Amino acid sequence: MEPKWLAWAQQLQAIAQTGLTYVKDVYDRERYEEISRLSCEILESYTSEPMERIEQLFTLDSGYATPKVDVRAAVFREGKILMAREKADGLWTVPGGWADVGVSPSESVVLEVLQETGYEVKPVRVICVLDNKKQKQPPHPNHIYRLFFLCELVGGEGLQETLETAGVGWFNVDELPELSTDRILESQVRLMFAHHEDPSRAVDFD
Template identity: 80%
Template sequence: MNEPKWLEWAQQLQAIAQTGLTYVKDVYDRERYEELRKLSCEIVQSYTSEPMARIETLFAQDDGYATPKVDVRAAVFRDGKILMSREKEDGRWTVPGGWADIGLSPSEAAVLEVKQETGYDVKPLRVIAVLDNRKQPQPPHPNHIYRLFWLCELVGGAAEQDTLETQGVGFFSLDELPELSTGRITESQVRLMFAHFENPERPVDFD
């Protein structure tokens, strides 16, 4: 699934503006890059219902050379069922995960996300997929995102039903999936996780 052209244009304008603001020396050029960033936000607002303040936060929170953001997700199974948590933000379900934190390796980030969102302790086994958000059947997002999926082994801990970001934890079979938070995970991605769990020899899926 390809992202709409308006979002692609807005992302490209934002990337040019962010990179330009990182290296610019001339005050007039700085003003031009600021205008470019503002234009990218206006494009997104004109096609969505998001308030400008939120768009500006999403687009202006990063500095330095513009690169894709990294999201890590953990596939954790017990008795053939996958671990999921319910997001407080939208009341829907996803596999544990989120933005990779500075100072942590991708696998360490996955372990931390599982602990924070579910209370369980896991051990990463292998990477099973590296996916480009623009090519997935997910709602448009202001950021260009790479999603890293890890197959993890459940090794301890206990379910925490109420955390900072989630409320509800459970294990689900493929034929009883709850309503998904599709901005974070899609049914096709969950099916991909089951496929890797059931076939340890399956090669890493990418793009």
């Protein structure tokens, strides 16, 4: 379970974001802006993130506050899963990222795989819909829903470097590299292997 302070910060920021969307009174606007600053201060106090970075993460969103959507691809070849090494932290994850506005979830995951690995894939089915608040991942300012797609490899060549990644590899379930736990957990990778091995398995959620 996520820590209480993180839940409070997220809830305060959601209240502030939604309030600033609809507020008309100048004094109420000041109050919502103060609530937003308080949520940032909570995160700064409990994490190593600088205030500037926290404010950037929060101000990326506007309008009615909703969870962010992250899409991830489970791509297999000869019993091994495709993974990319992130430049941001030097650690490994399955390809994916934020879903783009105007693009469907399955289209987004195809684009993410191509951009991060150079491989072309075809989404076959959704295998997991996971809430980061219920996973054992490091605290994150955003409330995130992660959609995992089982994908078929259809073409392309692996790229060893892109704008976001610095390596591509295929790994057995018991020989996984050090994972970027902000993005993926070993338990989640094992879920992907379980779905790959059992096509009749029901979608895992939450």
